Amino acid sequence: MARARALVPALYLSCLAAFSAWVAASSWGTVTGYRSGYALDRQFEAGPALANRVVLVVLDGLRTDRAVELPAMRSLAGRGASGTVRVALPSLSNPARAALVSGAWPAVSGVTNNSAFDPPPIQSLFSLARRRGIESAVIGTGFWRRAFGEQIDVIHAFTRPPDSMEVEALTAWQTQACDEALEHLGASSAALRVVGLLAGDDAGHEYGGESEGYRAVTAVVDRCLGRLVDRLGHDATIVAVSDHGHVDRWGHGGHGGEEPEVLHAPFAMAGQGVRRADPFDAELVDIAPTVSVLLGLPIPANNQGRVLWDALEERAGTAARLRDLEGAQREALAAHMPDRAAALAALKAGRLPVSVVAAGWFLALIIGISRTGRLGADLIAMAVFAAVYGLCFYVFQLGYSISSVVRQEFLYSFFGRNVLAAALATGAASYCLQRLAPPDRASVARLAVILTSVFALMVTYTYYRHGLRMEGWMIEIGPGFKAYMDMLAICGIVTGALLILGFRTLGSRKGIDA
Ligand SMILES: [Zn+2]
Known part of the structure; x- marks a missing residue:
């Protein structure tokens, strides 16, 4: 029974990571799959030419x-x-x-x-x-x-x-x-x-x-x-x-x-x-x-x-x-052309209910879970995460702009480095948590739930404010790219946490077998 209960956070985290990856991929898919429906097929009149040729x-x-x-x-x-x-x-x-x-x-x-x-x-x-x-x-x-x-x-x-x-x-x-x-x-x-x-x-x-x-x-x-x-x-x-x-x-x-x-x-x-x-x-x-x-x-x-x-x-x-x-x-x-401001306002209003539910869910998770552990230790672990993630941004040459990708050929390696950065930061933060709090296998999962919830809240805000899909108008590239990176960070945190949990489980089994 206890073992089954221990699986719940791992299952939740896996579903969240899969969902994030799907949202990220499908939101960029709305940009690459976009086709303009605005063609105006009218021939206007022209005046006399001012130049014979133009290069x-x-x-x-x-x-x-x-x-x-x-x-x-x-x-x-x-x-x-x-x-x-x-x-x-x-x-x-x-x-x-x-x-x-x-x-x-x-x-x-x-x-x-x-x-x-x-x-x-x-x-x-x-x-x-x-x-x-x-x-x-x-x-x-x-x-x-x-x-x-x-x-x-x-x-x-x-x-x-x-x-x-x-x-x-x-x-x-x-x-x-x-x-x-x-x-x-x-x-x-x-x-x-x-x-x-x-x-x-x-x-x-x-x-x-x-x-x-x-x-x-x-x-x-x-x-x-x-x-x-x-x-x-x-x-x-x-x-x-x-x-x-x-x-x-x-x-x-x-x-x-x-x-x-x-x-x-x-x-x-x-x-x-x-x-x-x-x-x-x-x-x-x-x-x-x-x-x-x-x-x-x-x-x-x-x-x-x-x-x-x-x-x-x-x-x-x-x-x-x-x-x-x-x-x-x-x-x-x-x-x-349709009225852009009115269309965007209508889309934003349509996103409100889902945004409120999602924000409420992630906030409740953060508050509920942080009450089960030691707040001070959790906060220090989160600070360690932020520091290591930030350091990895520098070392791996990442950034919150398409311009930081350098070249289109590097796109996948760029996103891969972001996932790796989040996984490494999760490892560092959970190591720190183990040193601060008494050894407790659940703490890694708890930490991962808190961290992913923080990222998910940022994504939810961008979703509400700008939308994550291209629906008739160009997606906001700056916030959209940041949200994409955050969704991949969620995947990285979950990967890191599951790996740590997996190794720990293997380690404790070996302990029992011996
Ligand atoms: Zn160019």
């Missing part, structure tokens, strides 16, 4: 503080308009690329992450150009073919990046890719050309956004921008923009999160139709409608950005009409 240069992972040091970026900014754009969240490349050519944020484009997405069901610069008989050409990553392949006339994917992330290998690759870009785009007469310069992002990931390696490679990226401007800029307006920045943490970079150095990216544009302007702040989604106006295309129907009028040379007689066209698109989209 959109996407400088992958270029930080704003680095851009102001680079000669080609500076020269472009000096001749035209420049500033900073707020990028998409999650601050990943593919959601940003989709936003750049559609004017739509991830929830509307449907490109919410780097790997799982369908071609956006919405209008893009490419589809609008094709409808008007305007040719488009792209050279960049495989993303363009996958997302917009049906709409682009000529696509060329770069040769594979080098296996080595040495600075020399990256710069050689970027120089070769630049030759390819010049060859393909130079030979093209397409009025809309897009080129992605990728090596700066690799250097950012590998060395960090403030490193010498990053500086060296972004200098070569900028040199390529200079060559593109020299070769194509005489009859094309150049729009150079970055898709996100990079953190610099423990000798590596990363992005995806909400750090200011990641969330803001530089842009500069010059050429026909662009006037000189003081630097200003804008948003990534403003680029697509601005390029539309430059090329005389309709504004993409799902565009959520604003035309950067401050950057455009408006011709007398057309200014008022162009602004009316922008207003018509904005109005039509506003009428088409």
Whole structure:
């Protein structure tokens, strides 16, 4: 009987860990499985073109503080308009690329992450150009073919990046890719050309956004921008923009999160139709409608950005009409889209009952269980847990932001290290508890129930406040990632506690057998 009763906490903890793992996996599944239902299929009118051609240069992972040091970026900014754009969240490349050519944020484009997405069901610069008989050409990553392949006339994917992330290998690759870009785009007469310069992002990931390696490679990226401007800029307006920045943490970079150095990216544009302007702040989604106006295309129907009028040379007689066209698109989209604030408030109200029950359950567990032991010992054990878990965050290079993952390939190892960190901290805390309180096999289970309840309370709060699933609107990436880490910590605590309990049981059996 006593033995059966001892199994209850272990069973409860196992169920809680399994449930946490399931909630974590299925909440991220709502992001990767998300498909946009917001497509607005309306053709708007367009005004006269301000430029004959536009070349959109996407400088992958270029930080704003680095851009102001680079000669080609500076020269472009000096001749035209420049500033900073707020990028998409999650601050990943593919959601940003989709936003750049559609004017739509991830929830509307449907490109919410780097790997799982369908071609956006919405209008893009490419589809609008094709409808008007305007040719488009792209050279960049495989993303363009996958997302917009049906709409682009000529696509060329770069040769594979080098296996080595040495600075020399990256710069050689970027120089070769630049030759390819010049060859393909130079030979093209397409009025809309897009080129992605990728090596700066690799250097950012590998060395960090403030490193010498990053500086060296972004200098070569900028040199390529200079060559593109020299070769194509005489009859094309150049729009150079970055898709996100990079953190610099423990000798590596990363992005995806909400750090200011990641969330803001530089842009500069010059050429026909662009006037000189003081630097200003804008948003990534403003680029697509601005390029539309430059090329005389309709504004993409799902565009959520604003035309950067401050950057455009408006011709007398057309200014008022162009602004009316922008207003018509904005109005039509506003009428088409559901009210975000009201929808989010309704979802939040729907989460209240479950949140109250869950919070009540975990609070009752913490209070009830802490009364069965010695409060002082429990508190010290919890402090030990917090200290060791925190130390492991440092040693294992963890963090509460997607940017701390460094690279997408490290995602599973990152989460695995978090589970390990929680398990190790549980081991340290239960060791401490055994020293403080009289040896009592139940104390490990008790401690694990208290610790998991604390994490579960934090997850419950995020669930109530922001939701853990993507339901029509982008999930709050910052709190969502923290909740994901907390759910994995629950799995780690349970794993640690069960291992200790298992070893102890084996140990005491051996004692009896002997
Ligand atoms: Zn990128």
